[in-house]
Amino acid sequence: MRGVSQSDCYVTLWLPTASTEKIQTKTIKNCKDPVWNETFYYRIQSQVKNVLELGVYDEDDVTQDDHFFTVYFDVAKIPLGERVLMYFKSDPKREEELEVEFRLENISGPSETIMTNGVLVVTFVFCDVSCLHVSSTHNSGGARETVSCFTSRKVCCLEVQVDEKKRKLSRKDISLTVKGSYEETQDLTLASDPIIRSSCPTKFHYVKYKQPALDVVLPKKKPYYSFHTCSYNTKADSPNVALNSLPIGEKVTIAEDKKFDLSVKAEDCSEDLDVRLGFDLSTEEQDFLCKRRKYVAAALKKVLQLEEDLQDDEIPVVAIMTTGGGMRSLTTTYGSLLGLEKLNVIDCATYLTGLSGTTWAMANLYRDADWSQKDLDGKINEARKHVTKSKMGSFSTERMKYYNKQLCQRKQEGHKTSFIDLWGLIVEYLLHDGKDSHKLSDQRQAVNQGQNPLPIYVAINVKDNYSTLDFKEWVEFTPYEVGLMKYGAFIRSEDFGSEFFMGRLMKRLPESRICYLEGMWSSLFSLNLLYIWNLSHTSEDFWHKWTRDRVNDIEEESVLPMRPHEQKTQLFTPAGPLSRALRTAITDRISVAQYHSFLKGLQLHNDYLENDKFCRWKDTVLDTSPNQLTETADYLSLVDTGFFINTSCPPLLRPERKVDVILHLNYSAGSQILPLDQSSKYYAEQGIPFPKVVLSEEERKSLKECYLFEDAETAGTPILLFFPLVNDTYQSYKAPGVMRCSSEMEEGKVDLTSRFSPYSTYSVTYKEKDYDQLVKLTEYNILNNKHLILQALRTAVERKRRHKK
Template sequence: MPQNGTVCSSEVRIGHSLNEAESQHVASRRVMVQQCLQQHNISSSVDEVPIIAVLGSGGGERAMIGLLGSLSQLSEEKLLDCIMYLSGVSGSTCCMAAVYKESDWSIRMETVKQNIIQRLGSGKVSHSVQYNKLKKMCERDNVSVTNIWAACFVSSVVKEIEDHLLTECRDQHTNDPYPIYTVIDKHCKHNTLYKDTWFEITPDECGYSLTGAFVDSKCLGSQFVKGAKTEEHPEIDMLYLQGLCGSALADGDKIRKWISHKLQHFFKLSEEKMPTKEPKMKEGHQVLCTLLELNHHFLSGEDHRNHITKMNELLKGSSFILTCIMKFCQWDWGTTYNFLYKMKVDEVHPSILKSKTRQYEDAGLLVNSPYFSVLRKERNVDLIISLDFSDGDPFETVDKAAQICKDLQIPFPTVEHHGTHEEPKDFYVFNDNPNAPTVIHIPFFNAGNCKGEVNMWKNRYQTFQSAYNDKMISDLLEKAGLNITNTKKKLLREIEEVIKKKKEHS
């Protein structure tokens, strides 16, 4: 794989094997995992070292802070170094983006955590900075609602504009778990093409996890025809990636109204600051307001003919900025050039290969946890630790994963749980399938860390709400930490069981 700073490969890779960079990372980290387990009096050869993956679910800022607290406590308990993979969707990817911004973050976890907490508590991104970021994003091809969502909402939650690139962390995390960000292909989800739905993004490669079609991560967004790059476009940055992964924080109507309000504010701001330099801004604001009203009336089933007439009048002599505005009217998420365009790949559905662009969105819209990235057979994961920060049914993610695995004939343990939905336990183990990894499921708010107050804690931390204050962040970190402390002995016991099974089958 090309190193940081080089031009991306011009070829698409079809195959299920791991890329070279990931294979090397796993091989070198096996020694670190072995040493970590020895500290807990668990012995194994390097070959018998279990491949352990931690999954962070979605859940907005609750998931971001929950995963941060979990990783911090895993470090405190001397367990973080036994983790091979860290994978997330939606809100958890905001935590991942924050920690992987720091090289070798896991060996200085406390400092990294405190820096993130300080930023979340006191940081702020001004409207003008958000506006300038969005304006820069609009210069790219394939502008979609994701650009607005990332520049406006995500930056407000994480309290910074993250311009650094995913591939900039190559070779900077030899002491950390290997990161996997997960999204889904929107049209594959709607067409129930579940094998083609799961799309993973790592520092080295991006692609369809179960299909086995990948491209260098530097090339995500570049144009390809028949497997060869035809036009190179700038690599996406981490702010956009978080917007891509975290676009399911609320129902569509609520997001639409929020974005509408934000965009109107931006155009009013630009008129006040640049009344003479940008003569088309006022016109742009009028078009935008009319467009948003038209969209709202259309979706509500109301008469929108007057708005169409007004829009046609405003668009006479359309300028560049008006063209940019019109791109938002489709409300498409994650529009990206398709690197599989016009290829012939037997395992990929023909509808994907015929499409010049694809739309990627929050995996939480299907399953709110990244099971299918770590269930790639080639990753040989032995143990999955599911940290579930979802709201609602505490077993929904693992139940859905089990059902889809059954439909796709992917080995997965039988999922049976007898804890109540109102007061779930803090530790569930599913391990009856010898051909599947053991799955440990830990609901965030449970009888162990909330002691009869689960519903109170759920109600306090909604998925879609304003940024948390210092007290809320502190309390949430504590609850996340308790889930690790309270289950440490059980975690170690299951790790020992996994090693025992590996020895029996070696």
């Protein structure tokens, strides 16, 4: 390290894909040109994206050590078998640079079996991998300190058991730790029932490649213990067991005492995964599509008055897409679906998507296995009862006791609770008479014969200290699966919230009742100051200038060939305390729904940034920082999609779903065209086929009830029918083609936009008149544009037929 003022410098090395430990050099005291001459070894898998973080610090005995900078270096840059000296400049003006020597060597061994979808990687068995030598040095001479990390990537299970020699033991605990394991630390109590303990030993699940060790802390007040003087132990008073040296399947005693023996046994874990890695649709959804086609084909033949039956490859995929808005969107969803039902268009649809308040309506509908085959008037009347009832009872003493009991039970089950869960219980009261035991997986009964469109609920995964413009990841929920679209990782819906490690289900938690999901899908309380700022500003440039991480690409003074999958070397310079405090204040969310991440322990493929599926949704500032992406987090932090864009469309734009027509039902407050403009801009930036929205300024000022947008030139672009929430011809017509008489004109005055409108997003109670008017308005807007709906469906069928030829 050269060019630093007199400091007590040391360097940290962090390669999370190879080790759980952040290691560091010795500290060079009072030196502006420190030389460490230390070498560190990592065993790496070349198909994993390995980014080494080299941090430079100034040691301080009184205050926290000063963090000068960190270099993010992609190990894939190092040619195999060569010694490369790199110079990382932190500040060209001050001529500060860190000199590091790298050498990459092949290590012979059995071939490795990996499972990957091109983005995420799971490794199964010992492999032919590489050894990375990292030398923090200023010159080529000098002695070097070595740290070895030679391990396999297979997932193993360690069983730890106490065999008691005497029945009467005082209550004492043994602390067991395996760093980097799923369990991390567990306490074993000697006074527990030995019969139960022998049948249920303490278990740790770990991966071999991180050189795991079992650290044992024995009771402080103890008689004489004797330990085996073998390679398993490093300390006589506190055993440290190198797990990779244990023979698989054999029981080994690591500590002996007059009263008990402590033994361990390592076993290989099953290679079966509980996380589905792949971008294709699930088997269950593909089976649903086959069954749904017969309903869609029959409905299209009837609606379009076709003479012949449609062949399978002539049937377009139609989707109904709703947007959020609290009780307003719940009410309008019922009205729109009522209009579509009267046109027989619901049976033409394959998918129905929603977010925020529209998920409340969807969840209610899918309690009934045959809802779309029945008259919706009953559902609408039931919803009216709850929308118009007094909500004061939601805060009664009896209800608060119920909330507390339910949250305590949820916490005991292993879920991480927050205010969002309380909001979910309040939603349950707002929409139901009593406890609602319905779960997302129960909705399979409503689609098992293809009798209804497949529901898709949408949320986004966010990260602390980042706005949704900087970091968000689309998450979709169906009765079959929950998945992160960008990573191509999915789990069964009943396993959502359970604990996973390396793609395996470790601890199954009871499936959340759907009211908790409804609370998360409509989490109004996840806002922050930056979101409020963005409501009146179109740019975050001001905040980025003062609060965003200072990460810049840097040039290395070494001639290395640049390959497409390699990342540029980046320099991170920490912000000052004032900037950090400001960033925390403006990005901190009031409350976020957190669920155990099913990506925990998985790793990114070396070529993940070149994967087309990943790039489709690559839109965050951390996408080129693999060590900080979601697979390294313990929890998913999920919020309402409306905190980014008020849309539930992204799951429909997965190319695997091949959606041909989208009925975009907009229920936003304020500007009706803004969410569509935001969506169009976003899809264009992502390179996702989507029709261009072309409207004149005059049209934007006075929107009509429906617009049809299409792009016949770009393959894969769906036809879009956009229904803004407006009160246009409904003021003069009570039904399509039926004028209002003078006494009926008052019913056509539905106030959607004024400050006195009863349909505020934050209003949870409507008058019966207001509820009925909103249902009738949205029903009318659908019926009055039957011609455009039929035009879109007919065009989609014609496209499919032309494509056959």
